[in-house]
Amino acid sequence: MSRSVTYEALVLRVRPSGESNREAFFLTPEEGIVRAILYGGPKSKLRSHVAPFHRGTLWIYRDPAKDSRKVSDFDVRSWRPGIREQYERTIAAGALAETILAGHGGGGNWDEALTLADATLDALDTADERGAAILLVQFLWNWANVLGVQPHTDTCASCACECPADELLWYSKQEGAFVCRRCTDHMDPANSGAYLPVNPGVRRWLTVAGSIHPAELHRYTLDTASAAQAKTLVTGILTGALGRRLASWDVR
Numbered sequence: 001m002s003r004s005v006t007y008e009a010l011v012l013r014v015r016p017s018g019e020s021n022r023e024a025f026f027l028t029p030e031e032g033i034v035r036a037i038l039y040g041g042p043k044s045k046l047r048s049h050v051a052p053f054h055r056g057t058l059w060i061y062r063d064p065a066k067d068s069r070k071v072s073d074f075d076v077r078s079w080r081p082g083i084r085e086q087y088e089r090t091i092a093a094g095a096l097a098e099t100i101l102a103g104h105g106g107g108g109n110w111d112e113a114l115t116l117a118d119a120t121l122d123a124l125d126t127a128d129e130r131g132a133a134i135l136l137v138q139f140l141w142n143w144a145n146v147l148g149v150q151p152h153t154d155t156c157a158s159c160a161c162e163c164p165a166d167e168l169l170w171y172s173k174q175e176g177a178f179v180c181r182r183c184t185d186h187m188d189p190a191n192s193g194a195y196l197p198v199n200p201g202v203r204r205w206l207t208v209a210g211s212i213h214p215a216e217l218h219r220y221t222l223d224t225a226s227a228a229q230a231k232t233l234v235t236g237i238l239t240g241a242l243g244r245r246l247a248s249w250d251v252r
């Protein structure tokens with residue numbers, strides 16, 4: 001028995017499959033990542049609708065006997081044309097999609113994952129070059145929360161002290177948590193390779209980035225060095241959670 005299923009869906013990736021078909025990957029609140037074959041030549045309307053970062057309602061035709069799924073229709077509600085107009089936006093959106101796929105759509109928190117991805121992509125659609133890179137860092141920080149690996153920014157995991165806001169902390173890759181200066185005194189964290197520095201400005205920014213809508217992020221400035229430190233931190237956290245570092249995080 002075959003049947004048709006409807007989803008709210010975000011297109012994450014489309015790639016060639018076989019001679020003339022394509023394989024599409026969607027994020028849905030109903031089932032997480034949904035993979036389906038997209039039939040039709042390069043000029044087909046359906047193929048132009050099912051393109052990365054488009055958001056809308058998806059119809060999938062399922063054939064349980066063959067264990068196959070095909071896209072039967074996709075009604076686009078958000079096209080986000082701006083993402084493809086600028087290199088930095090495209091790069092950031094691509095890294096976002098790869099991160100979601102690597103994390104299996106959010107490990108069960110699919111609704112939250114889709115809300116976060118939508119908000120970030122909407123902001124990316126009009127972001128400037130620097131803003132696009134920072135939006136990716138914000139997304140990765142909040143994605144750590146979706147995966148349940150976002151560390152507390154104001155307490156030391158080792159001595160449990162409340163860390164003063166103006167203090168530099170270290171992120172322990174092994175513990176997946178922040179530790180204070182006193183607890184790292186004897187181990188030379190800067191040279192051990194097991195710790196990442198987190199300056200007070202980055203901590204403040206992370207707290208803000210975790211609580212505001214991506215569209216508001218441009219109001220909170222972060223200097224170049226701090227932005228680089230924040231990115232090293234969030235990609236370090238996710239490398240630990242996913243078991244590998246994604247190449248798309250480092251594309252410039």
Ligand SMILES: [Zn+2]
Binds near residue numbers: 157158161183
């Ligand atoms: Zn401590």
